[in-house]
Amino acid sequence: MCPKMVPKERARTALEHSEPDRVPIFEPWMHTIIIEKILHRPFTGVNDMIDCYKKLEIDFVPISFGAPKGWKPKFLDDKAFVDEWGRKWRYQKGAIWDMFGFYIKGTIDTPEKFDEFEFPDPLAPGRIDDLEIALKAIGNEYAVMGAVDQGIFERAETMVGLEKLLLYMYEKPSFVRKVLEQHYKFSLELGKRCLDAGAEFILIGDDIADNHGPFMPPKLYEQFVHPYSKSLVQSLKKRGAKVIRHTDGNLKPIMNYILDLGIDGLHPIQPEAGMDITELKRTYGDRLTLVGGVDVAKLLPFASEDEVEKEVIDVIRKVSPGGGHILASTNSLHSFVPDIDKFVKNVLRYVETAHKYGVYPIKS
Amino acid sequence: MHRSGLLKNVKERLLAFDRDGIRTAINKALDAGISPPELMKELKEGLDEIGAKYEKGEYFLSELVISGEIAKTALDVLTPHFGKGQQKLGKVVIGTVEGDIHDIGKNIVSTILLSSGYEVYDLGVDVKSSRFLSEIKERDMDVLGLSALLTSTMMNMKTVILDLKKAGLRNNVKVIVGGAPLSETFAKEVGADAYVRDAPEILKTIDNLKEE
Numbered sequence: 330m331c332p333k334m335v336p337k338e339r340a341r342t343a344l345e346h347s348e349p350d351r352v353p354i355f356e357p358w359m360h361t362i363i364i365e366k367i368l369h370r371p372f373t374g375v376n377d378m379i380d381c382y383k384k385l386e387i388d389f390v391p392i393s394f395g396a397p398k399g400w401k402p403k404f405l406d407d408k409a410f411v412d413e414w415g416r417k418w419r420y421q422k423g424a425i426w427d428m429f430g431f432y433i434k435g436t437i438d439t440p441e442k443f444d445e446f447e448f449p450d451p452l453a454p455g456r457i458d459d460l461e462i463a464l465k466a467i468g469n470e471y472a473v474m475g476a477v478d479q480g481i482f483e484r485a486e487t488m489v490g491l492e493k494l495l496l497y498m499y500e501k502p503s504f505v506r507k508v509l510e511q512h513y514k515f516s517l518e519l520g521k522r523c524l525d526a527g528a529e530f531i532l533i534g535d536d537i538a539d540n541h542g543p544f545m546p547p548k549l550y551e552q553f554v555h556p557y558s559k560s561l562v563q564s565l566k567k568r569g570a571k572v573i574r575h576t577d578g579n580l581k582p583i584m585n586y587i588l589d590l591g592i593d594g595l596h597p598i599q600p601e602a603g604m605d606i607t608e609l610k611r612t613y614g615d616r617l618t619l620v621g622g623v624d625v626a627k628l629l630p631f632a633s634e635d636e637v638e639k640e641v642i643d644v645i646r647k648v649s650p651g652g653g654h655i656l657a658s659t660n661s662l663h664s665f666v667p668d669i670d671k672f673v674k675n676v677l678r679y680v681e682t683a684h685k686y687g688v689y690p691i692k693s
Numbered sequence: 694m695h696r697s698g699l700l701k702n703v704k705e706r707l708l709a710f711d712r713d714g715i716r717t718a719i720n721k722a723l724d725a726g727i728s729p730p731e732l733m734k735e736l737k738e739g740l741d742e743i744g745a746k747y748e749k750g751e752y753f754l755s756e757l758v759i760s761g762e763i764a765k766t767a768l769d770v771l772t773p774h775f776g777k778g779q780q781k782l783g784k785v786v787i788g789t790v791e792g793d794i795h796d797i798g799k800n801i802v803s804t805i806l807l808s809s810g811y812e813v814y815d816l817g818v819d820v821k822s823s824r825f826l827s828e829i830k831e832r833d834m835d836v837l838g839l840s841a842l843l844t845s846t847m848m849n850m851k852t853v854i855l856d857l858k859k860a861g862l863r864n865n866v867k868v869i870v871g872g873a874p875l876s877e878t879f880a881k882e883v884g885a886d887a888y889v890r891d892a893p894e895i896l897k898t899i900d901n902l903k904e905e
Contacts, residue, residue: 419794431794491797495755496762499710540873541747541891545755582750601873626874630844665845 331689336388340472340530344571344593344618346653352645352687353388354680355620357476357532357575357596358661366673375459379466385680389573389655391474391532392463394519398455411436413449414488435490440504443489448511451518457526464527472530474573475523480535481512481557491544498549505553513557520565531570533561533592538578540602547583555586562590573620577660579603588616596620597659601627607647610654618653623679625658630666634678641682650693656683699725700735703767707739710759712766719770729774730810736764737809737896744805744893757801757892764808781812783899786828786866787838788816790849795842798871801892802838809896822853826860834866836899839885841872851883858884867902869895 331350334342342349361372364381372378375392382390402410408420419431437446463473479487485508486494497505520531535558537543543550562572573594579602580587580595587595598604598621606622613619622644623629628637641656648654658679666672699722706714722732743760746752785806789799796818803815814828825837837857841847850870857863870880871889880888887898 433794492758492800495758498755499759500712539754542750542753544753546753549755582753626844665843667845667848 335469336386336471337469337529340388340655341571343652343655344573346615346618346651348650348652348689348691351689352649352683352691353472353655354386354683354687355389355391355573355594355596355655355657356382356387356662357391357534357657358393358663360662360664362664362669363662363673363676366669367677375462376466379463382471383467385677386684387680389472389474389530389532390463390467391476392457392460393476393478394456394523395459396455397450397453398458400455409433414484415442415446416487432487435486435488435493437488438490438493440501440507443504443508449515451515451522456519457522460523460528461526468527473528474530474532475520475526475528476532476534477516477520477523477561478534480516480533481509481561482554483534483536484515485509485512486544495544498545498553502553509553509557513561517561517564520561520570521568524565524568524570529569529571531565531572532575533572534575536575536577538576538580538583538602540579540599542579542582547586550583550586555589559590562592566591573618577602584613588613592617594618594620594655596655596657597625597661598622599626599659600624601659606644610648614651614653618655619648620655620657621659622648622654622656623658625660625662629658629675629679630668630672632675634674637675637678638682641679642686645683645687645691646693649687649689649691656687696725696727699727700731703732703735704739704742707736707760707763707767708742710756710763712763715763715767716770719767723771723774729771730780732767732771733810736767740764740805740808740893741896744891744896747893748891754797761801761804761808765804768808782810783835783903784812784814784832785836785838785899786814786816786825786832786834787840788820788825789818789840789842790846790853791819791821792849793841793843793846794818795840795872798842798873798892799838799840802840802871802889802895805892805895806899811899822849822856825853826856826862829857829862829866830860836902837866837868838889838895839868839870841870842874844874847872847874847879848883850885854884867899869898869902871895 334350339349339353343353364377365372367381396413402412404410411417415437416435417433437443460475571593573596574592575596595617598606606619610619628640702718706718789796803813807813839850867886869887869889870885877888889895889898
């Protein structure tokens, strides 16, 4: 048995395709309501998130970047607001960022509006305040990650509107390139800033697919998206970062490009999108650490705690032997579930099971 | 160019995602005396081909979006040429159920139906059950399409169907449900008539329901 490792060491070992002391756990985003239920107190900010990850002993702690200091959303009424990226959201109690409101639409939807738009500054003061707090608090022990949320394509498509951005790939290709390039530059500068602050791990979240497949044919992916995505990963890796890439959906039609990115880990491997983690481990396990395995569409919201335990043990036995596997939910710990208390109980059981049964050596 | 060539050209321009080309192709066909319903049929066939390629995994979302836009352009050119009393294939009311604001799949379904000759009333997103019911009552709809992307909102489809029953309207419409977390089993459980896995399946699904 391997001597007990600190989470950071465990994380690094799994990303280097070796067996750590136990299978590490990764959760990219956790809704504040879940954090409150786990800590039994109101959510007030990044310190609660840190406490929650520590309480659950989740090895990777991804910290999203924030808006510049002093920035306020522009409320259109008491429910709808526009964010820094010109995106319209419906406010939901809990958080005004990323996935926790309801995205309504992108408003920077023409070349003219884009030209008039003052593009956000990645170096603005305040952007990585939360990351700096986390690095100071637990950075020596945990794999604190600088999260470059919605990397390139996803931030672009939410800003312009997915349907419009896809349409423009055919009818206004130079505009699409211009938009993607700006987001690439933003993400690159932001990523570098995270590394300069001391982060050694980077999470690039950037959805480019749905359950059916990538949003665009491989040929268009190659023309428009891949060069920027690859350059972002390579530039951050050159500076020593370990990079996990998150994208929803069925990536099988573009798996060769995903490998070509040069990432260390891929999350979330969604089974409902036809992404079978056992099969992927067999095919790509020597080149890519697979991050996933705990179904968040059916298992965590609907199954019994015992069923959760059984599934987690099953995935550990199938995928973890040999290393190169990090346990994670197959998307994120969100709140879009019918019964949040049941969901939280199941999340706790998943984490407990991982600690108990994820200890190496693991026999398949 | 012969009639068949002119018709074929319309479909080809759709399949080539050529917006200017389809305008010209339709105008040429109309000038040659080809009727709008014949041209609609050609568009529907083109959309069917695109849908089949999507289902096979050869086409992707962007191809559904661009072809939908091209078909809408074709429809804009054709609409002024429809005679009064132009027969529509049926009336469809569609929307994303209450609490859910996802709409890409629903938008594609609307476009496909519209471009294939259906009269479509798209109520948008976050649509209350009462809104669906009043449209069905007032406009005598044939089909109700319900969409949801979230497991937390898909049960609202059941609410709409129960409300239809309570209002004595259930047998007036065929109810079709769609959205990523759904399944055939779920559709049966909530009492829908059919489940559409991917947007392009909608035409086939409605045709099957008509035959029942």
